[in-house]
Amino acid sequence: MRDGDESAASAALLRWYDGAARVMPWRIGPAERAAGARPDPYRVWLSEVMLQQTTVAAVRGYFRAFTERWPSVEALAAAEDGDVMAEWAGLGYYARARNLLKCARAVAAEHGGRFPETEAGLRALPGIGPYTAAAVAAIAFDRPAVVVDGNVERVVARLWAVEAPLPGAKPRLTELAGRITPAARPGDHAQAMMDLGATICTPRKPACALCPLAGFCAGRMIAETLPRKAPKPEKPTRRGFAYVAVGPAGEVLLERRPEKGLLGGTLGFPGSDWTETPAPRPPFAADWRAAPAAVRHTFTHFHLELQVMVAEPAAPPPGATPRAGFRPADLPTLMRKVWDAAQGALSSQAE
DNA sequence: CAAACGTGGAT
DNA sequence: TATCCAAGTTT
Numbered sequence: 614m615r616d617g618d619e620s621a622a623s624a625a626l627l628r629w630y631d632g633a634a635r636v637m638p639w640r641i642g643p644a645e646r647a648a649g650a651r652p653d654p655y656r657v658w659l660s661e662v663m664l665q666q667t668t669v670a671a672v673r674g675y676f677r678a679f680t681e682r683w684p685s686v687e688a689l690a691a692a693e694d695g696d697v698m699a700e701w702a703g704l705g706y707y708a709r710a711r712n713l714l715k716c717a718r719a720v721a722a723e724h725g726g727r728f729p730e731t732e733a734g735l736r737a738l739p740g741i742g743p744y745t746a747a748a749v750a751a752i753a754f755d756r757p758a759v760v761v762d763g764n765v766e767r768v769v770a771r772l773w774a775v776e777a778p779l780p781g782a783k784p785r786l787t788e789l790a791g792r793i794t795p796a797a798r799p800g801d802h803a804q805a806m807m808d809l810g811a812t813i814c815t816p817r818k819p820a821c822a823l824c825p826l827a828g829f830c831a832g833r834m835i836a837e838t839l840p841r842k843a844p845k846p847e848k849p850t851r852r853g854f855a856y857v858a859v860g861p862a863g864e865v866l867l868e869r870r871p872e873k874g875l876l877g878g879t880l881g882f883p884g885s886d887w888t889e890t891p892a893p894r895p896p897f898a899a900d901w902r903a904a905p906a907a908v909r910h911t912f913t914h915f916h917l918e919l920q921v922m923v924a925e926p927a928a929p930p931p932g933a934t935p936r937a938g939f940r941p942a943d944l945p946t947l948m949r950k951v952w953d954a955a956q957g958a959l960s961s962q963a964e
Numbered sequence: 965c966a967a968a969c970g971t972g973g974a975t
Numbered sequence: 976t977a978t979c980c981a982a983g984t985t986t
Contacts, residue, residue: 662983667970704971817979
């Protein structure tokens with residue numbers, strides 16, 4: 614991109630977006646947009662939080678479930694913690710769900726049920742960082758915010774052929790993103806940049822031949838190598854034990870994990886520490902036997918291998934959940950895997 | 965500020 | 976099978 618081409622580029626981008634915008638449940642249609650309508654800030658905020666580090670495909674079903682069950686920020690604010698955690702189960706990064714509730718309650722209690730319209734106001738709420746504050750301000754409130762996510766970083770790095778690696782190059786990329794952000798339709802511009810990054814200016818094999826900005830792109834010949842990133846550390850492997858106890862009437866022993874840390878606030882099976890050489894730690898004395906297959910699961914920064922132990926005590930374990938109150942879908946994916954692995958060793962095939 | 969924090973799909 | 980990585984935030 615050369616100096617002076619910014620407005621032509623943003624105009625080309627918006628023309629492309631007007632003809633190619635992807636339909637998503639949290640967006641409004643072109644006709645409504647043309648009539649001056651804005652999308653519901655609650656739905657914009659909810660979608661943006663769900664989309665943090667998460668693909669559109671993974672979010673769709675969760676967004677539908679949340680908005681059907683809790684149609685407004687007040688409704689969500691009144692929800693039980695456990696219900697929200699269960700509805701979020703499987704989407705990952707559970708701090709988002711905890712902060713989602715905190716944020717909804719803050720908006721309901723301290724802002725009269727209305728989201729703040731400024732970046733600074735939004736930024737002060739739990740779970741809303743620089744990206745989400747800018748996105749909600751631009752998309753829901755038509756504020757001229759510079760929205761920079763991973764897509765925008767990639768598009769901008771290529772447009773200006775920025776070879777400095779992330780994360781160090783982030784301030785530079787933000788500055789460049791500001792240069793092509795137009796005063797008009799900032800929300801559409803932001804979504805256009807992200808749509809472009811998601812569909813044309815992709816990490817691998819970008820479709821430069823289809824790109825509305827190809828004529829402005831200084832990095833086109835080296836697009837696939839940009840943006841450069843610092844190498845990632847290797848993932849160590851940790852091991853542990855998980856204990857699945859099923860009572861005579863199908864009662865299941867579950868525990869709520871601590872708020873802080875991995876899978877914080879989610880429901881799961883009791884278990885040991887996760888270390889190189891974990892010590893077994895059954896929740897009570899019983900005839901524990903090993904499930905035939907171990908559970909393998911990879912987190913952001915380590916691999917986990919869990920030995921699943923199963924017991925079927927004659928009396929239901931104290932505090933166990935009745936069979937009717939247990940749904941594997943309420944568990945995070947790791948714990949669903951543990952449950953699935955336990956089935957092979959269970960005589961009372963609970964399901 | 966580097967590290968922690970999930971998951972599933974693509975390659 | 977292994978690696979990458981997706982609309983980031985918090986500490």
